[in-house]
Amino acid sequence: MQNRDFMQQLEFDMQVCNACRYCEGFCAVFPAMERRLSFSEPDLHYLANLCHNCGACFYACQFAPPHEFNVNIPRHFAQLRGKTYRRHAWPGFLAGLFEKNGLAVSLITAASLALFFLVTFWLQDPAILFAAHTGPGSFYKVIPHNVMVAAFGAVSLFVTIAFLVGFARFWREMGESLADFAKPVTLGVAAWDALRLKYLDGGGDGCTYPTDHPSGARRTFHHLTFYGFMLCFAATCVATVYHYVFRWEAPYPFWSLPVVLGTVGGLGLLAGPVGLLWLKGKRDPETAEPSQTGMDVGFLALLFLTSLTGLALLALRDTAAMGSLLAVHLGVVLALFLTLPYGKFVHAIYRFAALARYALERSRPLPNVTFE
Amino acid sequence: MTDFARTYDVLVIGGGNAALCAAITAREAGASVLIVESAPKAFRGGNSRHTRNLRCMHDGPVLMLTDAYPEEEYWQDLLKVTGGITDERLARQTIRGSVASLPWMVEHGVRFQPSLGGTLHLSRTNAFFMGGGKALLNAYYHTAERLGIDVVYEAEVTALDIGNGEFRSAAVTHAGATHTVKAKALVAASGGFESNLEWLKEAWGPPAENFIIRGTPYNTGRVLKALIGSGAKSIGDPTQGHAVAIDARSPKFDGGIITRVDAVSLGIVVNKHGQRFYDEGEDFWPKRYAVWGRFVAQQPDQIAYSIIDSKAVGKFMPPVFPPIKANTLRELAGKLGLDPAALEETVTRFNAAVRPGTFNHAVLDDCSTVELTPPKTHWARPIDTAPFFGYPLRTGITFTYLGVVVNDKANMIMQDDKPSRNIYAAGEIMAGNILGKGYLGGFGMAIGTVFGRVAGEEAARHAKS
Numbered sequence: 084m085q086n087r088d089f090m091q092q093l094e095f096d097m098q099v100c101n102a103c104r105y106c107e108g109f110c111a112v113f114p115a116m117e118r119r120l121s122f123s124e125p126d127l128h129y130l131a132n133l134c135h136n137c138g139a140c141f142y143a144c145q146f147a148p149p150h151e152f153n154v155n156i157p158r159h160f161a162q163l164r165g166k167t168y169r170r171h172a173w174p175g176f177l178a179g180l181f182e183k184n185g186l187a188v189s190l191i192t193a194a195s196l197a198l199f200f201l202v203t204f205w206l207q208d209p210a211i212l213f214a215a216h217t218g219p220g221s222f223y224k225v226i227p228h229n230v231m232v233a234a235f236g237a238v239s240l241f242v243t244i245a246f247l248v249g250f251a252r253f254w255r256e257m258g259e260s261l262a263d264f265a266k267p268v269t270l271g272v273a274a275w276d277a278l279r280l281k282y283l284d285g286g287g288d289g290c291t292y293p294t295d296h297p298s299g300a301r302r303t304f305h306h307l308t309f310y311g312f313m314l315c316f317a318a319t320c321v322a323t324v325y326h327y328v329f330r331w332e333a334p335y336p337f338w339s340l341p342v343v344l345g346t347v348g349g350l351g352l353l354a355g356p357v358g359l360l361w362l363k364g365k366r367d368p369e370t371a372e373p374s375q376t377g378m379d380v381g382f383l384a385l386l387f388l389t390s391l392t393g394l395a396l397l398a399l400r401d402t403a404a405m406g407s408l409l410a411v412h413l414g415v416v417l418a419l420f421l422t423l424p425y426g427k428f429v430h431a432i433y434r435f436a437a438l439a440r441y442a443l444e445r446s447r448p449l450p451n452v453t454f455e
Numbered sequence: 456m457t458d459f460a461r462t463y464d465v466l467v468i469g470g471g472n473a474a475l476c477a478a479i480t481a482r483e484a485g486a487s488v489l490i491v492e493s494a495p496k497a498f499r500g501g502n503s504r505h506t507r508n509l510r511c512m513h514d515g516p517v518l519m520l521t522d523a524y525p526e527e528e529y530w531q532d533l534l535k536v537t538g539g540i541t542d543e544r545l546a547r548q549t550i551r552g553s554v555a556s557l558p559w560m561v562e563h564g565v566r567f568q569p570s571l572g573g574t575l576h577l578s579r580t581n582a583f584f585m586g587g588g589k590a591l592l593n594a595y596y597h598t599a600e601r602l603g604i605d606v607v608y609e610a611e612v613t614a615l616d617i618g619n620g621e622f623r624s625a626a627v628t629h630a631g632a633t634h635t636v637k638a639k640a641l642v643a644a645s646g647g648f649e650s651n652l653e654w655l656k657e658a659w660g661p662p663a664e665n666f667i668i669r670g671t672p673y674n675t676g677r678v679l680k681a682l683i684g685s686g687a688k689s690i691g692d693p694t695q696g697h698a699v700a701i702d703a704r705s706p707k708f709d710g711g712i713i714t715r716v717d718a719v720s721l722g723i724v725v726n727k728h729g730q731r732f733y734d735e736g737e738d739f740w741p742k743r744y745a746v747w748g749r750f751v752a753q754q755p756d757q758i759a760y761s762i763i764d765s766k767a768v769g770k771f772m773p774p775v776f777p778p779i780k781a782n783t784l785r786e787l788a789g790k791l792g793l794d795p796a797a798l799e800e801t802v803t804r805f806n807a808a809v810r811p812g813t814f815n816h817a818v819l820d821d822c823s824t825v826e827l828t829p830p831k832t833h834w835a836r837p838i839d840t841a842p843f844f845g846y847p848l849r850t851g852i853t854f855t856y857l858g859v860v861v862n863d864k865a866n867m868i869m870q871d872d873k874p875s876r877n878i879y880a881a882g883e884i885m886a887g888n889i890l891g892k893g894y895l896g897g898f899g900m901a902i903g904t905v906f907g908r909v910a911g912e913e914a915a916r917h918a919k920s
Contacts, residue, residue, distance in 0.1 A: 102713035102775040105507055105587030108568030117572045120773055142593055143586030145504050145711050149497050152706075286585050287566060295593060 090124070093163060096154050097122045097130070099146050106140040110282040111441050112156070113140075118450050125256045128170075131163040132253075132430075132437040135282045137290030138370045139297075148369070161372035168429050173248035180425035185377025188385060188422050195421065196414035202230065203410045212406040219332040225406040226413065228326075234413075238420045245424035250432050254440075263443055264436075272442035277435055280305060293366040304358030308386065311351020315390070318345035334400055345393065352390035356383040382427035385419045457605040459627065459634035463489045464918035465911070466625060466638035468612050468678050469645035470494060471501035472588070472900055473882025475595035476907025477642040477914065478604050479563060484915035488604045489636065491627055493611040493645075494673040498709075499592065501646045502670035502854060502883065502899075505711040506588035507571070508581040509560075509904060510897030511553045518557060519569045524580045526550050533895055540891025548863055549889055549898075552905030557582060559908065564594030573772045576741065581897040588900075612645070612678050617685035620875040639918035640877040642910045643867070644903075647855035647883045648676020649696060650708060655852065658694040662850075665757035667701060669851045672708035679884055682859050687875070688868045691856035691887025697894050698748025700724075701851030703758060704776045716846045717771040718778075719747060720834050721816070722763035723805055724848070726754040729788065729797030731805065736823065736833035740771075745894050752850040760791050761846040762802070764838045770816060778844035787843045806837040854899070858887035865910035877917050879910035 100106065100116055107113045112133050119126060138157050146152035165181065172178035180187045203212055203226055216224050223231075254264060263269060276282065280302050283290055288297035322341040325331040335341050360383050363376070392412035399408055423429075465481040467474050470492030482488045492499050512529050513520055529550045533541060561567075566585035570578035577583075584591045599606060610629035615622065622641040627634045648654045650672045655663040683689050705714035720740045723731055724747075733750050737743055751759045763778075781787035784802055788795035808827035814820055814836055822835045859880050860868040867878040867885075882903040889902055 098773065098775050098777070099713055101773050102715075103587075103711070104571040104573065105584075105590075107571050108566075108585045114572070120769060139586065139590075143590035145587065145589050145709075146713075147497075150709065286568065296597060 089159075089162065090127070092153065093127050093131075093159055094122050095152070096156060096159055097127070099152055099154050100140075100156070103145070105145075106143055109139045109143075109286040110135065110137065111276075111438070112160075115441055115444060118444060125258065127163060128167045128253070129257050129437055129440060131160040132167055132433040133282075133441055134160040134164075135280070135290075135434070136161060136292075136370075137283055137285050137301075138292045138295075138367070139285035139290055141370050142291050142295045155370070157370040158372050161375055164430065164433070165372075165375060165378075167253065167433055171249040171252045171433075172425065173245045173252075177425055180422075181378065183377065184426055185381045188378075188381035188418070188426060191422050192385065192388075192415065192418035195418040196411060199226075199410040199414040199417065202226070203406070206230070207406075212410075213403055214406070215401060215403045216405060217401050219334075221400070221405070222333055222409055225409050231413065234417065235420065238417065242420055242423050246429075246432055249424065249429065250436055253433055253436050257436075257440055259440060259443065264439055266443070268446055269439045269443045272445075273435055273439040276438050276442070292370075293362045293364075295367065300358065301362055304355050304362065306355070307351040308355030308359060308383075311348045311353075311355055311390070312386065314344050314348025315352060315393070316348075318342070318348060342397065346397065349390040349394045349397075352386055353394070356387040356390075359383055360387075378427050382422070385415065385422065388415045389419050457489065457607045459629075459636055461487075462637040462639065463487050463605075464638065465489075465640050465642060465914045466491065466622075466636060467642045467644060467911075468625065469501060469643070469882065469884075470499045470592075470606070470608075471503035471644065471646065471882060471903065472506070472591065472595070473503075473884075473903035473907035473910070474501075474642070474644035475592065475599060476904050477644055477879070477881050477911035479595065479598055479602065480908045480911030481642070481915040481918075482599070482602045482604050482911075484912060484919070486640075486915035486918050489638070490599065490604060490606045491610045491612060491625070491636070492606065492608050493675075494608065494671065496608045498671065498673065499596070499608060500589065500671075501674055503588045503592055503903070505670055505709075506584075506591075506897075506900050507712070508577065508583040508897040509553065509556065509900040510580055510895060511557055511582050511901065512550050513554060518561075518567050518582055520579060520582055522579045529553075529580075533890075533898070536893030536895050537891050538893065542888050545861070545863060546889045549902050549905045552908075553901045556901070556904045556908075560591075560904065563598045565591050566594070577896060612681070615641075615678070615681045615685055617682075617875075617878070620686065620869045620873065620878070622875070622878045640879065640914035642865075642914050643678055643682060643859070643878065643880045643884055644882045644907060644910070645678040645884055646671075646674035646676075647857065647886075648679055649674050649852045649855045651675045654680075655696070658696075659752070662752050662757050665849060666698075666752070667703075667705050667710065667714070667849050667851045668708045669699075669701060669705075669710055669712075669714060669853050670708070674854075674883070676855070676857075679858065682867070682878070682880075682884075686869050687878075688860040688870045688872070689857060690860045690885075691858050691891060693855075693857040695857075695892065696855045697745060697853040698752060699744050699851050699853060700747035700751050700759065700761075700848040702774055702776050703847035703849040705849075705851065710775075710851070713775040714851060715744065715772070716761055716774050716848060717744070718761045718763050718767060718774070718844075718846055719744070721767035721770055722761060722838060723802070723831070724759050724761050725793070725798065725801055726759050727756055727793065729793045729801050731801060731829060732759075734829050734832055736831040736835055738819070738833075741896075747848075748850040748852070751848050757850055759848040760793065761848055762787070762798075762838060763844050764840045765842055765844075766836060766840050768844070774846065776846075778846050780842050780844050782841050782843070784838075784843055787845050791845045791847065802838050805831070805835075806839060809835045809837050853894075854883055854886075856887040856891060858883070858885045861885045861888055861906070863909075864913045865906045866913060877914070879914050881906040881910040 289299040464486035788798040808824035812822035
């Protein structure tokens with residue numbers, strides 16, 4: 084009983100859950116599971132990515148370890164999600180970056196920082212780099228606008244392709260068509276469930292994370308992180324419009340829209356990741372999956388550094404430190420972008436796909452596995 | 456912090472639903488409370504860990520419960536399953552008390568959810584705990600912690616000092632030492648004796664060796680025995696237990712609800728000689744599943760096999776262990792360790808006796824056998840569509856009925872019919888007063904919650920007076 088291999092244990096977990104069903108009200112995983120009598124590998128990947136890792140089912144489980152059935156959905160699903168990420172990574176040979184992900188993220192960050200410094204030194208006279216610049220276009224005196232656009236444009240394109248390929252492979256493997264994904268009901272329900280983190284509430288009282296006492300802390304910090312990220316992204320978009328449409332060059336005044344969006348978002352991106360890291364540190368080791376800690380921490384640290392360097396740049400942009408801070412900030416942002424497809428960020432892609440699949444399944448009649 | 460040297464107002468023995476309801480109620484009434492639980496923390500809560508709902512009387516929709524479930528209907532349901540072996544006064548007290556239980560449970564952290572997939576027939580009568588019984592216990596333990604109730608795990612009561620119906624102290628073994636724990640009042644909420652195989656063998660004889668215990672291994676009945684030995688009046692047939700047919704591959708203890716096999720009414724059941732022995736289609740499975748444990752216990756080696764064909768797949772709740780599968784009956788017999796010729800002959804005779812009808816598993820349909828002993832009176836369809844499936848079955852004991860007599864104050868009654876001065880009992884240890892036979896889903900939790908609260912209140916009142 085104790086020596087099942089990993090996939091057998093997962094299948095067994097699901098058979099236990101399907102025969103028990105006590106956790107049905109906690110989240111989407113269990114109703115989705117009940118539509119099945121057997122669990123193929125794509126089914127298991129789907130259910131694992133539908134799991135938000137709130138921990139509620141673990142503490143409620145009669146069969147959780149030390150019970151010999153060893154049902155530990157949060158941990159086993161976290162392990163399987165790691166496999167989902169590697170399986171669908173594009174290009175395939177980069178899947179290895181998910182192993183020792185903390186190390187990979189650190190090295191890529193160091194390389195991006197070095198790259199920006201070298202490029203800046205190579206392009207610019209050190210006198211310019213360490214001088215104070217003010218007024219429109221001051222950033223571009225240090226790093227030319229074309230260089231920024233070329234670097235981030237290329238990386239964004241690459242990252243987008245990696246996401247699309249990963250998503251498409253995952254979606255196809257679940258046996259669904261892209262046309263079904265594009266249905267308004269699928270996208271609408273999935274977006275609504277994702278944007279409010281509907282399933283990160285342990286069925287109402289908050290999730291049992293980091294301990295067995297229900298709490299809303301994780302959802303709050305995740306919201307701060309996510310919406311902080313989105314506000315920063317919005318700031319960039321607005322600034323792009325300013326630049327190309329209105330021909331207004333950065334830096335923009337403190338009370339301009341891009342700066343306000345970026346500042347508010349940046350504060351969220353400071354508080355959110357710090358909170359999530361703090362909770363992670365207190366997490367019950369029973370439900371944690373230690374092999375993923377590096378990946379989680381690496382991503383949160385990069386988000387935090389992105390915001391910290393961005394806010395520092397904002398605060399000191401009129402001083403001689405601006406040139407160095409700009410290079411540091413852009414180096415961190417580049418590292419963040421480069422590692423997006425090979426780190427914790429991809430959970431958003433597969434989680435959203437799983438939520439969309441769940442919305443799609445619910446719009447279909449129940450399969451013939453009802454018993455009354 | 457637990458202090459064994461201190462004299463607590465109320466000592467609660469047991470760590471399940473009734474124990475926690477009693478402890479919380481007593482603490483809220485101002486008493487100091489110690490809970491002594493024999494299981495380690497991970498397995499705390501006795502059989503409550505495996506429960507999922509509470510049967511609740513209600514006159515209109517409440518929480519997740521639909522429609523109404525009036526007192527009289529509840530009482531009639533109980534009369535039916537017990538065949539009248541019940542104490543009407545205590546039964547009605549439980550039924551009425553179940554109403555007030557729901558808000559009390561919510562106040563103390565329990566959350567509810569709609570009835571589970573596959574249990575629609577219970578959506579009117581039974582309130583399901585979100586996450587099941589273990590989640591309910593977690594909520595109660597959190598509440599207990601917040602209220603300052605002391606809890607000690609892996610602590611077993613090995614003896615009780617009771618004289619003239621008065622509890623003085625309990626011998627508690629914990630971490631290798633034995634402590635004499637004194638308290639002004641005692642609440643015994645330590646369950647039955649279903650996990651005590653020796654005791655089961657006394658009652659059932661050698662076949663008990665092959666029984667599987669569905670619930671906690673910690674219900675050894677030690678406290679029950681000590682109470683009866685100290686002059687408590689007992690109630691309930693010691694040879695009776697709630698016995699269902701469960702998957703023979705289940706662990707010896709603690710397999711819980713998921714080991715049930717609901718395929719019986721969709722096929723045939725044979726013993727180790729490949730012979731049928733009882734009408735598989737007598738009534739709806741939820742009504743009959745509690746008698747099949749006894750039938751299996753009466754078969755040689757206490758084993759039986761539920762055999763279905765592929766027509767039945769997806770028509771019953773999926774059991775935890777996958778069925779044993781084969782493309783022919785001979786092959787299936789081989790895999791199950793049965794005589795292939797005997798199984799084939801049984802199925803051939805069964806198939807020949809099946810009368811054509813309109814199969815409908817939702818009603819007592821007209822698919823039955825003719826001139827077959829034993830007959831199958833409903834849902835009889837030929838077993839002829841490969842692949843074929845088999846589930847090995849054994850007797851699974853859920854709980855025992857033997858307990859101590861209590862009055863409406865949960866006060867334990869002594870052999871002279873006088874109430875004990877300061878001993879109260881709640882939960883499975885006194886459920887035999889109300890449920891002398893049979894079973895009604897979610898009724899055990901109703902008894903535990905109602906009498907747990909009464910016991911806690913009365914014990915605190917006694918201790919504070």
